Amino acid sequence: MPTSSFIDCERVYGAHNYEPLPVVLARGEGVTVWDEAGKPYLDMMSAYSAVSHGHCHPKLVAALQAQAAQLNIVSRAFYTNKLGAFLQKACELTGFEQALPMNTGAEAVETAMKAARKWAYTVKGVKQDQAEMIACAGNFHGRTIAIVGMSTEPQYKAGFGPFPPGLKVVPYGDVEALKKAITANTAAFLVEPIQGEGGIIVPPAGYLAACAKLCKENKVLMICDEIQTGLGRTGKLLACQHEAVQPDAIVLGKALGGGILPVSLFLTRKEVMNVFTPGDHGSTFGGNPLAAAVGLAALTVLQDEKLIERAHSQGEYFQTQLKKLHSPLIKEVRGRGLLIGVEINANYPAKKICMKLLNRGILTKETHSTVIRLAPPLIITTEQIDIVVNALQDVLAEAEKE
Numbered sequence: 001m002p003t004s005s006f007i008d009c010e011r012v013y014g015a016h017n018y019e020p021l022p023v024v025l026a027r028g029e030g031v032t033v034w035d036e037a038g039k040p041y042l043d044m045m046s047a048y049s050a051v052s053h054g055h056c057h058p059k060l061v062a063a064l065q066a067q068a069a070q071l072n073i074v075s076r077a078f079y080t081n082k083l084g085a086f087l088q089k090a091c092e093l094t095g096f097e098q099a100l101p102m103n104t105g106a107e108a109v110e111t112a113m114k115a116a117r118k119w120a121y122t123v124k125g126v127k128q129d130q131a132e133m134i135a136c137a138g139n140f141h142g143r144t145i146a147i148v149g150m151s152t153e154p155q156y157k158a159g160f161g162p163f164p165p166g167l168k169v170v171p172y173g174d175v176e177a178l179k180k181a182i183t184a185n186t187a188a189f190l191v192e193p194i195q196g197e198g199g200i201i202v203p204p205a206g207y208l209a210a211c212a213k214l215c216k217e218n219k220v221l222m223i224c225d226e227i228q229t230g231l232g233r234t235g236k237l238l239a240c241q242h243e244a245v246q247p248d249a250i251v252l253g254k255a256l257g258g259g260i261l262p263v264s265l266f267l268t269r270k271e272v273m274n275v276f277t278p279g280d281h282g283s284t285f286g287g288n289p290l291a292a293a294v295g296l297a298a299l300t301v302l303q304d305e306k307l308i309e310r311a312h313s314q315g316e317y318f319q320t321q322l323k324k325l326h327s328p329l330i331k332e333v334r335g336r337g338l339l340i341g342v343e344i345n346a347n348y349p350a351k352k353i354c355m356k357l358l359n360r361g362i363l364t365k366e367t368h369s370t371v372i373r374l375a376p377p378l379i380i381t382t383e384q385i386d387i388v389v390n391a392l393q394d395v396l397a398e399a400e401k402e
Protein backbone atom coordinates (compact mmCIF):
# COMPACT_ATOMS: atom_id res chain seq x y z
CA MET A 1 0.00 0.00 0.00
CA PRO A 2 1.33 3.52 -0.69
CA THR A 3 2.03 5.71 2.36
CA SER A 4 -0.91 7.94 1.55
CA SER A 5 -3.41 5.09 1.82
CA PHE A 6 -2.41 4.32 5.45
CA ILE A 7 -2.80 7.99 6.26
CA ASP A 8 -6.11 8.22 4.41
CA CYS A 9 -7.46 5.17 6.23
CA GLU A 10 -6.60 6.65 9.65
CA ARG A 11 -8.10 9.95 8.65
CA VAL A 12 -11.32 8.43 7.35
CA TYR A 13 -11.99 6.08 10.26
CA GLY A 14 -10.22 7.87 13.11
CA ALA A 15 -11.16 10.92 15.13
CA HIS A 16 -9.10 13.96 14.19
CA ASN A 17 -7.87 14.75 17.71
CA TYR A 18 -4.23 14.54 16.57
CA GLU A 19 -2.35 16.01 13.63
CA PRO A 20 0.50 13.53 13.04
CA LEU A 21 3.54 14.27 10.90
CA PRO A 22 3.20 12.55 7.50
CA VAL A 23 5.26 9.44 8.26
CA VAL A 24 3.88 5.90 8.60
CA LEU A 25 5.94 3.85 11.08
CA ALA A 26 6.14 0.10 10.88
CA ARG A 27 9.12 -1.05 12.98
CA GLY A 28 11.43 0.09 15.76
CA GLU A 29 14.67 -0.99 17.38
CA GLY A 30 16.59 1.04 19.95
CA VAL A 31 16.64 4.71 18.94
CA THR A 32 15.65 3.91 15.34
CA VAL A 33 12.21 3.51 13.79
CA TRP A 34 11.48 2.61 10.17
CA ASP A 35 8.62 3.71 7.98
CA GLU A 36 6.66 1.17 5.97
CA ALA A 37 8.88 1.80 2.94
CA GLY A 38 11.95 0.89 5.02
CA LYS A 39 13.40 4.38 5.55
CA PRO A 40 15.07 4.77 8.99
CA TYR A 41 14.55 7.67 11.39
CA LEU A 42 16.17 8.58 14.71
CA ASP A 43 13.39 8.99 17.29
CA MET A 44 13.83 12.18 19.32
CA MET A 45 10.29 11.98 20.70
CA SER A 46 10.34 8.51 22.25
CA ALA A 47 6.57 8.77 22.58
CA TYR A 48 6.75 11.70 25.01
CA SER A 49 9.30 9.73 27.14
CA ALA A 50 7.41 6.43 27.16
CA VAL A 51 10.21 4.79 25.17
CA SER A 52 13.18 5.64 27.42
CA HIS A 53 14.47 2.05 27.14
CA GLY A 54 14.44 2.24 23.33
CA HIS A 55 12.06 0.53 20.93
CA CYS A 56 11.59 -3.23 21.34
CA HIS A 57 14.20 -3.63 24.07
CA PRO A 58 15.05 -7.36 23.83
CA LYS A 59 14.80 -7.99 27.60
CA LEU A 60 11.44 -6.22 27.79
CA VAL A 61 10.10 -8.01 24.72
CA ALA A 62 11.26 -11.29 26.31
CA ALA A 63 9.51 -10.43 29.59
CA LEU A 64 6.35 -9.56 27.66
CA GLN A 65 6.43 -12.75 25.61
CA ALA A 66 7.16 -15.01 28.56
CA GLN A 67 4.36 -13.51 30.63
CA ALA A 68 1.94 -13.36 27.68
CA ALA A 69 2.20 -17.11 27.37
CA GLN A 70 1.50 -17.58 31.12
CA LEU A 71 -1.23 -15.26 32.35
CA ASN A 72 -2.32 -11.80 31.30
CA ILE A 73 -5.47 -10.37 32.80
CA VAL A 74 -7.34 -11.59 35.85
CA SER A 75 -8.56 -8.29 37.37
CA ARG A 76 -7.80 -7.34 40.95
CA ALA A 77 -10.47 -9.72 42.21
CA PHE A 78 -7.58 -12.16 42.73
CA TYR A 79 -3.91 -12.08 43.72
CA THR A 80 -1.26 -12.89 41.13
CA ASN A 81 2.32 -14.10 41.41
CA LYS A 82 3.56 -10.97 39.59
CA LEU A 83 2.04 -7.82 41.10
CA GLY A 84 3.69 -7.85 44.54
CA ALA A 85 7.24 -8.03 43.21
CA PHE A 86 6.61 -5.15 40.80
CA LEU A 87 5.17 -2.90 43.51
CA GLN A 88 7.97 -3.85 45.92
CA LYS A 89 10.63 -2.91 43.35
CA ALA A 90 8.94 0.41 42.57
CA CYS A 91 8.64 1.27 46.28
CA GLU A 92 12.21 0.27 47.12
CA LEU A 93 13.64 2.25 44.22
CA THR A 94 11.69 5.43 44.91
CA GLY A 95 11.57 5.30 48.70
CA PHE A 96 7.78 5.16 49.08
CA GLU A 97 5.92 2.67 51.27
CA GLN A 98 3.08 1.65 48.99
CA ALA A 99 1.95 1.88 45.38
CA LEU A 100 -1.38 1.72 43.58
CA PRO A 101 -1.25 0.46 39.99
CA MET A 102 -3.21 1.99 37.14
CA ASN A 103 -2.59 2.04 33.39
CA THR A 104 -2.33 5.49 31.89
CA GLY A 105 -0.74 8.55 33.42
CA ALA A 106 -4.04 10.39 33.66
CA GLU A 107 -5.50 7.55 35.73
CA ALA A 108 -2.58 7.70 38.16
CA VAL A 109 -3.03 11.48 38.48
CA GLU A 110 -6.76 11.00 39.12
CA THR A 111 -5.82 8.42 41.75
CA ALA A 112 -3.51 10.96 43.38
CA MET A 113 -6.27 13.58 43.37
CA LYS A 114 -8.76 11.17 44.95
CA ALA A 115 -6.22 10.11 47.58
CA ALA A 116 -5.42 13.74 48.40
CA ARG A 117 -9.06 14.72 48.78
CA LYS A 118 -9.93 11.74 50.96
CA TRP A 119 -6.78 12.28 53.04
CA ALA A 120 -7.83 15.91 53.54
CA TYR A 121 -11.23 14.79 54.91
CA THR A 122 -10.13 11.80 56.94
CA VAL A 123 -6.68 12.83 58.20
CA LYS A 124 -6.31 16.61 57.89
CA GLY A 125 -9.88 17.33 59.02
CA VAL A 126 -11.14 19.43 56.10
CA LYS A 127 -14.95 19.78 56.07
CA GLN A 128 -16.89 17.68 53.58
CA ASP A 129 -16.56 18.77 49.94
CA GLN A 130 -14.31 21.71 50.81
CA ALA A 131 -10.95 20.22 49.82
CA GLU A 132 -8.81 22.25 47.46
CA MET A 133 -6.06 21.20 45.08
CA ILE A 134 -3.41 23.58 43.75
CA ALA A 135 -1.73 23.05 40.37
CA CYS A 136 0.61 25.23 38.30
CA ALA A 137 -0.01 27.39 35.25
CA GLY A 138 1.29 25.66 32.14
CA ASN A 139 0.80 22.21 33.69
CA PHE A 140 0.10 19.02 31.82
CA HIS A 141 -1.30 16.15 33.88
CA GLY A 142 -3.48 14.36 31.33
CA ARG A 143 -6.84 14.70 29.66
CA THR A 144 -9.65 13.71 32.02
CA ILE A 145 -12.28 16.31 32.87
CA ALA A 146 -10.95 16.93 36.39
CA ILE A 147 -7.39 17.21 35.10
CA VAL A 148 -8.16 19.59 32.24
CA GLY A 149 -10.15 21.52 34.82
CA MET A 150 -6.73 22.53 36.22
CA SER A 151 -5.21 23.29 32.81
CA THR A 152 -4.39 26.81 31.71
CA GLU A 153 -4.28 25.81 28.03
CA PRO A 154 -7.55 27.15 26.58
CA GLN A 155 -7.75 24.45 23.88
CA TYR A 156 -7.57 21.63 26.45
CA LYS A 157 -10.67 22.98 28.20
CA ALA A 158 -12.78 24.66 25.54
CA GLY A 159 -16.11 22.90 25.16
CA PHE A 160 -15.48 20.36 27.93
CA GLY A 161 -16.87 22.19 30.97
CA PRO A 162 -18.23 22.31 33.60
CA PHE A 163 -15.23 21.27 35.66
CA PRO A 164 -15.11 20.05 39.27
CA PRO A 165 -14.75 22.76 41.91
CA GLY A 166 -11.83 23.04 44.34
CA LEU A 167 -9.11 23.32 41.70
CA LYS A 168 -6.75 26.31 41.84
CA VAL A 169 -3.83 27.36 39.67
CA VAL A 170 -0.73 29.35 40.67
CA PRO A 171 2.17 30.53 38.48
CA TYR A 172 4.89 27.90 38.03
CA GLY A 173 8.19 28.61 39.74
CA ASP A 174 6.66 31.11 42.18
CA VAL A 175 6.83 29.99 45.84
CA GLU A 176 5.18 33.16 47.13
CA ALA A 177 2.14 32.56 44.91
CA LEU A 178 1.82 29.06 46.31
CA LYS A 179 2.10 30.43 49.85
CA LYS A 180 -0.76 32.86 49.17
CA ALA A 181 -2.94 30.17 47.57
CA ILE A 182 -2.70 27.69 50.46
CA THR A 183 -5.67 27.72 52.83
CA ALA A 184 -6.78 25.49 55.69
CA ASN A 185 -8.70 23.50 53.05
CA THR A 186 -5.73 22.79 50.79
CA ALA A 187 -5.28 19.05 50.34
CA ALA A 188 -2.44 18.95 47.87
CA PHE A 189 -0.07 20.80 45.59
CA LEU A 190 0.40 18.95 42.31
CA VAL A 191 3.54 19.88 40.38
CA GLU A 192 5.78 18.69 37.56
CA PRO A 193 9.48 19.00 38.55
CA ILE A 194 10.07 20.16 34.96
CA GLN A 195 7.09 21.04 32.79
CA GLY A 196 7.26 18.76 29.77
CA GLU A 197 4.27 19.56 27.57
CA GLY A 198 4.43 23.13 28.87
CA GLY A 199 7.60 23.59 26.80
CA ILE A 200 10.42 21.92 28.79
CA ILE A 201 10.28 24.58 31.51
CA VAL A 202 12.88 24.14 34.27
CA PRO A 203 11.80 26.03 37.41
CA PRO A 204 14.24 28.33 39.27
CA ALA A 205 16.81 26.52 41.45
CA GLY A 206 15.46 25.89 44.93
CA TYR A 207 11.81 26.05 43.88
CA LEU A 208 10.89 22.44 44.55
CA ALA A 209 12.72 22.39 47.88
CA ALA A 210 10.97 25.60 48.96
CA CYS A 211 7.58 24.19 47.90
CA ALA A 212 8.26 21.00 49.85
CA LYS A 213 9.05 23.02 52.97
CA LEU A 214 5.96 25.17 52.56
CA CYS A 215 3.72 22.14 52.03
CA LYS A 216 5.12 20.45 55.11
CA GLU A 217 4.56 23.54 57.28
CA ASN A 218 0.95 23.76 56.12
CA LYS A 219 0.11 20.06 56.14
CA VAL A 220 -0.41 20.05 52.40
CA LEU A 221 0.55 16.99 50.36
CA MET A 222 3.19 17.71 47.77
CA ILE A 223 2.54 15.43 44.81
CA CYS A 224 5.13 15.37 42.03
CA ASP A 225 3.96 14.31 38.60
CA GLU A 226 7.03 12.38 37.46
CA ILE A 227 5.23 10.70 34.58
CA GLN A 228 7.47 12.37 32.02
CA THR A 229 10.45 13.45 34.14
CA GLY A 230 10.80 10.29 36.23
CA LEU A 231 12.69 7.03 35.72
CA GLY A 232 15.97 8.55 34.64
CA ARG A 233 14.82 10.98 31.97
CA THR A 234 16.50 14.00 33.60
CA GLY A 235 19.63 12.18 34.81
CA LYS A 236 18.23 11.22 38.22
CA LEU A 237 15.75 8.46 39.04
CA LEU A 238 13.24 11.20 39.88
CA ALA A 239 13.59 14.80 38.78
CA CYS A 240 12.67 16.05 42.27
CA GLN A 241 15.90 14.42 43.50
CA HIS A 242 17.87 17.22 41.79
CA GLU A 243 16.78 19.27 44.80
CA ALA A 244 16.91 16.37 47.27
CA VAL A 245 13.13 16.56 47.65
CA GLN A 246 11.15 13.51 48.73
CA PRO A 247 7.56 14.58 48.09
CA ASP A 248 4.58 13.08 49.92
CA ALA A 249 3.59 11.23 46.77
CA ILE A 250 4.53 10.80 43.13
CA VAL A 251 2.90 9.51 39.98
CA LEU A 252 4.83 7.47 37.45
CA GLY A 253 3.79 6.30 33.99
CA LYS A 254 5.14 6.47 30.46
CA ALA A 255 8.61 4.77 30.70
CA LEU A 256 7.31 2.51 33.49
CA GLY A 257 5.76 0.39 30.74
CA GLY A 258 9.12 -0.02 29.01
CA GLY A 259 7.77 1.46 25.80
CA ILE A 260 5.54 -1.57 25.42
CA LEU A 261 2.44 -1.22 27.60
CA PRO A 262 0.62 1.50 29.51
CA VAL A 263 1.68 1.05 33.15
CA SER A 264 1.29 3.74 35.82
CA LEU A 265 1.61 4.01 39.59
CA PHE A 266 0.60 6.32 42.38
CA LEU A 267 3.17 6.00 45.17
CA THR A 268 2.97 7.43 48.66
CA ARG A 269 3.35 6.60 52.37
CA LYS A 270 0.91 4.41 54.25
CA GLU A 271 -0.77 7.27 56.08
CA VAL A 272 -2.03 8.54 52.71
CA MET A 273 -2.56 5.22 50.93
CA ASN A 274 -4.64 3.97 53.88
CA VAL A 275 -7.49 6.23 52.80
CA PHE A 276 -8.31 3.63 50.15
CA THR A 277 -10.35 0.71 51.45
CA PRO A 278 -11.74 -2.19 49.37
CA GLY A 279 -14.17 -0.85 46.79
CA ASP A 280 -13.13 2.82 47.02
CA HIS A 281 -11.17 2.93 43.81
CA GLY A 282 -9.93 0.54 41.18
CA SER A 283 -9.16 -0.39 37.60
CA THR A 284 -9.98 -3.56 35.67
CA PHE A 285 -6.60 -3.61 33.97
CA GLY A 286 -4.46 -1.82 36.59
CA GLY A 287 -1.78 -4.11 38.00
CA ASN A 288 -2.46 -6.98 35.62
CA PRO A 289 0.31 -9.61 35.54
CA LEU A 290 1.39 -8.75 32.00
CA ALA A 291 1.84 -5.08 32.95
CA ALA A 292 3.50 -6.06 36.24
CA ALA A 293 6.00 -8.33 34.49
CA VAL A 294 6.89 -5.66 31.93
CA GLY A 295 6.99 -2.92 34.59
CA LEU A 296 9.30 -4.95 36.81
CA ALA A 297 11.56 -5.68 33.83
CA ALA A 298 11.54 -1.98 32.87
CA LEU A 299 12.74 -0.98 36.35
CA THR A 300 15.34 -3.75 36.38
CA VAL A 301 16.74 -2.78 32.97
CA LEU A 302 16.85 0.87 34.05
CA GLN A 303 19.21 -0.12 36.87
CA ASP A 304 21.16 -2.92 35.17
CA GLU A 305 21.94 -0.86 32.08
CA LYS A 306 22.66 2.30 34.08
CA LEU A 307 20.20 4.28 31.99
CA ILE A 308 19.92 7.03 34.61
CA GLU A 309 23.67 7.72 34.49
CA ARG A 310 23.49 7.53 30.68
CA ALA A 311 20.72 10.12 30.57
CA HIS A 312 22.93 12.40 32.64
CA SER A 313 26.11 12.03 30.57
CA GLN A 314 24.46 11.89 27.14
CA GLY A 315 22.20 14.78 28.11
CA GLU A 316 25.19 16.94 29.05
CA TYR A 317 26.85 16.11 25.72
CA PHE A 318 23.67 16.74 23.70
CA GLN A 319 23.03 20.11 25.35
CA THR A 320 26.67 21.18 24.97
CA GLN A 321 26.59 20.36 21.25
CA LEU A 322 23.25 22.13 20.77
CA LYS A 323 24.52 25.25 22.52
CA LYS A 324 27.36 25.42 19.99
CA LEU A 325 24.90 25.87 17.12
CA HIS A 326 24.63 29.67 17.44
CA SER A 327 21.81 30.04 14.93
CA PRO A 328 19.89 33.33 15.00
CA LEU A 329 16.77 31.16 14.91
CA ILE A 330 17.56 29.58 18.29
CA LYS A 331 16.28 31.52 21.26
CA GLU A 332 17.32 29.07 23.96
CA VAL A 333 18.48 25.51 24.61
CA ARG A 334 17.26 24.21 27.97
CA GLY A 335 16.42 21.10 29.91
CA ARG A 336 17.93 18.48 32.13
CA GLY A 337 19.45 15.13 31.18
CA LEU A 338 17.74 13.91 28.03
CA LEU A 339 14.68 16.13 28.38
CA ILE A 340 15.78 18.97 26.14
CA GLY A 341 13.90 21.81 24.51
CA VAL A 342 15.24 24.01 21.74
CA GLU A 343 13.21 27.19 21.64
CA ILE A 344 12.94 28.68 18.17
CA ASN A 345 12.33 32.40 17.64
CA ALA A 346 8.60 32.95 17.40
CA ASN A 347 8.80 34.39 13.88
CA TYR A 348 9.76 30.98 12.45
CA PRO A 349 7.32 28.08 13.05
CA ALA A 350 8.97 25.22 14.99
CA LYS A 351 6.65 22.88 13.14
CA LYS A 352 8.43 23.71 9.87
CA ILE A 353 11.75 22.77 11.48
CA CYS A 354 10.22 19.44 12.53
CA MET A 355 9.08 18.81 8.93
CA LYS A 356 12.57 19.53 7.62
CA LEU A 357 14.08 17.22 10.26
CA LEU A 358 11.62 14.52 9.26
CA ASN A 359 12.87 14.74 5.68
CA ARG A 360 16.39 14.19 7.02
CA GLY A 361 15.41 11.14 9.04
CA ILE A 362 14.94 12.75 12.46
CA LEU A 363 11.60 12.44 14.24
CA THR A 364 10.43 15.04 16.68
CA LYS A 365 7.49 17.28 17.32
CA GLU A 366 7.14 20.84 18.45
CA THR A 367 5.46 21.71 21.72
CA HIS A 368 3.82 25.07 22.26
CA SER A 369 4.54 26.01 18.61
CA THR A 370 8.03 27.35 19.40
CA VAL A 371 9.85 24.55 21.22
CA ILE A 372 11.46 21.55 19.53
CA ARG A 373 11.52 18.61 21.88
CA LEU A 374 14.64 16.44 21.95
CA ALA A 375 13.89 13.56 24.31
CA PRO A 376 15.37 10.42 22.76
CA PRO A 377 15.56 6.96 24.31
CA LEU A 378 18.13 7.05 27.11
CA ILE A 379 20.26 4.50 25.24
CA ILE A 380 21.15 7.06 22.54
CA THR A 381 24.82 6.98 21.50
CA THR A 382 27.15 9.94 21.05
CA GLU A 383 27.28 9.18 17.30
CA GLN A 384 23.50 9.35 17.08
CA ILE A 385 23.49 12.66 18.97
CA ASP A 386 26.05 14.01 16.47
CA ILE A 387 23.81 12.98 13.56
CA VAL A 388 20.86 14.85 15.10
CA VAL A 389 22.89 17.97 15.90
CA ASN A 390 24.34 18.04 12.36
CA ALA A 391 20.89 17.61 10.83
CA LEU A 392 19.54 20.41 13.00
CA GLN A 393 22.45 22.63 11.97
CA ASP A 394 21.68 22.01 8.27
CA VAL A 395 17.97 22.56 8.78
CA LEU A 396 18.53 25.83 10.65
CA ALA A 397 20.93 27.07 7.96
CA GLU A 398 18.29 26.29 5.34
CA ALA A 399 15.56 27.97 7.39
CA GLU A 400 17.68 31.10 7.94
CA LYS A 401 17.79 31.62 4.16
CA GLU A 402 13.99 31.63 3.83
Ligand SMILES: *Cc1c(COP(=O)(O)O)cnc(C)c1O
Pocket: 048, 103, 104, 105, 106, 107, 109, 140, 141, 142, 143, 192, 196, 197, 225, 226, 227, 228, 229, 253, 254
Ligand atom coordinates in the same frame (compact mmCIF):
# COMPACT_ATOMS: atom_id res chain seq x y z
C1 LIG B 1 1.94 12.31 29.51
C2 LIG B 1 1.73 12.93 30.83
C3 LIG B 1 0.57 12.65 31.60
C4 LIG B 1 -0.57 11.83 31.07
O1 LIG B 1 -0.23 10.52 30.79
P1 LIG B 1 -1.20 9.65 29.82
O2 LIG B 1 -0.59 8.30 29.87
O3 LIG B 1 -1.15 10.29 28.46
O4 LIG B 1 -2.55 9.72 30.41
C5 LIG B 1 0.48 13.21 32.85
N1 LIG B 1 1.46 14.00 33.34
C6 LIG B 1 2.58 14.28 32.65
C7 LIG B 1 3.63 15.14 33.26
C8 LIG B 1 2.74 13.77 31.36
O5 LIG B 1 3.82 14.10 30.65
